[in-house]
Amino acid sequence: MERRNLFRAAAAATLVTTAAPEVAHAAPATFDQDDPRFAIAVLPDTQYLFDADSSDPAPLRETFGYLLEQRAEDNIAFLTHLGDVTEHGTEQEIVLAGQTFTKIDGKLPYSVLAGNHDVDGSKDDQRGASAYLSTFGPQRQRKSRTFLGASPDGYNTAHLIEAAGRKWLILALDWRISDKGLAWVKSIMGDYPTIVTTHDLAYADDTGQAALSDHGQRLWDNLIKDHDQIFLTLNGHYWPPGRTTLRNARGNDVHVHITNYQDRYYGGAGMIRLYRFDLVRNRIDVETFAPWFLARDPARRTPLESETIELTSDVDRFSLDFDFDARFPTPKPAPRPAARVVDRHTAAYWRFDQAGQSVADGATVRDLSGKGNHLTVRRLANSTPETLTLSEEHHVGAPAHASLRFDGGKNPDRGAVLQTAGNAPLNSAKFLDGYTIEAFVKLPEPFAGDHSWMGILSWEGRAGDAGKHSGWSDLEPTCSLNISGERFLQYVLYSEVGDHNPTHWSHALPTGVWQHLAVVNDGKRSLVYVNGSKIARNPTQPARGIATVGRPFTLGATSFDLKYGQGFYGWIGDVRITARALRPAQFLPGGHYR
Incomplete structure (x- = not known):
């Protein structure tokens, strides 16, 4: 105070104690009725x-x-x-x-x-x-x-x-x-x-x-x-x-x-x-x-x-x-159709509430952007049907009231991935003018077992094959969104222009609650947001484009040397990729951050 x-x-x-003259004050300020x-x-x-x-x-x-x-x-x-x-x-x-x-x-x-x-x-x-x-x-x-x-x-x-x-x-x-x-x-x-x-x-x-x-x-x-x-x-x-x-x-x-x-x-x-x-x-x-x-x-x-x-x-x-x-419960938002969250800039949009949706091996999750970046389900070794299931759990601000429940983990390595086909446009997209990647994620409570360095999404392909050698290993993928053992969100990127490898780190993500994650790139550098709030450790290194090499986009895991072992553990809801930088007000949840 x-x-x-x-x-x-x-x-x-x-001023004196009694009958003090009034102190000048600033002009009246505004009130934000949407602030929680x-x-x-x-x-x-x-x-x-x-x-x-x-x-x-x-x-x-x-x-x-x-x-x-x-x-x-x-x-x-x-x-x-x-x-x-x-x-x-x-x-x-x-x-x-x-x-x-x-x-x-x-x-x-x-x-x-x-x-x-x-x-x-x-x-x-x-x-x-x-x-x-x-x-x-x-x-x-x-x-x-x-x-x-x-x-x-x-x-x-x-x-x-x-x-x-x-x-x-x-x-x-x-x-x-x-x-x-x-x-x-x-x-x-x-x-x-x-x-x-x-x-x-x-x-x-x-x-x-x-x-x-x-x-x-x-x-x-x-x-x-x-x-x-x-x-x-x-x-x-x-x-x-x-x-x-x-x-x-x-x-x-x-x-x-x-x-x-x-x-x-x-x-x-x-x-x-x-x-x-x-x-x-x-x-x-x-x-x-x-x-x-x-x-x-x-x-x-x-x-x-x-x-x-x-x-x-x-x-x-x-x-x-x-x-x-x-x-004082309030009515929850109704599901929003894909047409309300897709525009000409949308490069891909996946949700898991479509009629007849299956998550059996070989099942297809359609790309609702109309760009043809459909995903195919594949379970990894040591996995069972329970490794990937459909769920009605969802973030209150998610357009779709459904998600995927992943039960990936270590010892033995197991998981499930959803990947684009070999000829999908997204595989070679460079996004030189900027992009926004969004995903709804929830970690289980309790967060049992060792799930460190599990991937949420990534572009497959060795960094070295893209001519990038500035990072931790030439064998890691060119772009991935991961979670560390401390539940810190990590976004790793190899830029298309220049040999830059900016790595972003969030705070520890809480368990048992939905989070909206967003990576926003304006064609010059990237910023990561959690629930509409910019994280602290956003590097200032230049980051123009993504050094994709024509290999599949993957949801549910991150590869190393083109191989997958451990998969994601938790829920993943709607995922949208937009070929331009969005403002937080344009993110999928709108004003429903919780």
Whole structure:
């Protein structure tokens, strides 16, 4: 947190503790709704910053500036305020708070709800007109594209955000929602993963263990318990902060969190929490900090500022394991026909879901590019029919919902290969203007036995026969994609132009999950991608074309001195070769990297 704000600390060197001038912030940044990682900012009770003639909105302005400045880096989707915006709910306080919020109007979607200090706390959401409603009511919220609707009384709002390729519902409920308000909430809820925000729902003891308040119990019994889409509740009002996990009527977890720092120095100083959702790691990481103090020159911070910059107790900084796909399954993409992933640049495309497809020795897997590069199945010595079988397993983004299951290995060497015929155009293709090779691969879990240096695909032919002598051996093939004993992906290439032998190395591939592999060559050099991410060890050596020598393209193994022993161990899905460099967005999975 300190490192990414050093530049702002320098700019803030002349600030003083109270009524500090605002630090200039960068222009608003964009939000990537397709990124599987995003954040929701949570802002609890700011009431002591808007307290009659003691008001000081500077901390909140700094918080808003921070959120706008960091929006792209942290991929912040939304901000939710948990109520008690002001201390007395007077028109003077509410108007000042409303003016402060104009800093993010139209730049960062947000919700605000009424706490007991913002309205007449003796009444529920049927209380009628108020200064709060005039300033923060639906007429303000509906200007946001995330605004879904408001209850007829105006005190309860719903917000639909799009993040990580999903839609998420955030409910901002009045501090005392009525039966009419609850009926409205139930009418607007869909099947979206839902977060309930309100002012009073749970309180905590000094250990941080939370329990439902009386009003919270009412919300639990009449809304939360029976709506499985609600997985997280956030409230302020009480301190200290705390959390607990409850089980709903379906036996699923509901995370109940209290966030309130008004008892801390400077009324909490506009402190926020960031809930970082990570749908790749299936985690929610939570951190709590005060941007106002963070922006100050460390050498000029007072002791109280320094100790309040970031809170690190287990109720302020923690992580939750959360399997989003298991709790909220989404429809999987339907198979895509070959015509949707083949164009005039496609040199070859093989998939394993064709009607009547066989994997017996001699069976043909057709090249769906129309270029005639059909594959023929052949098992190696010491192999059985089980060495190669058809499978319904597939990467979620693969066009075909099928794959080949290879059971190759060492001791004794065994495997299966699929090879082009002797006259296939692919055998002599040079790809001088660039190419992209793609394959879906999954390694078994557990990854038992010795399967080091197994080949995924290759062009057969000795490097020496192609006049290339720069590599490890003149007997290795001119182009191959392999996996080492440490499960590192290795791409070895002998260029057609020049005696170059660039070798690429990935990180260790995980087991039990599908990977999309891509080699992209632009006619000058090659880059290897795993799941759309460029690997680290991509050499800068020139690489123009592939030094093919007219021998077959092979799927499922790599030859040495034109001989095959060990075959691949695992699954191989769709394989496509394109005679030009593709961008990651043009790869077979599109946006379905998992």
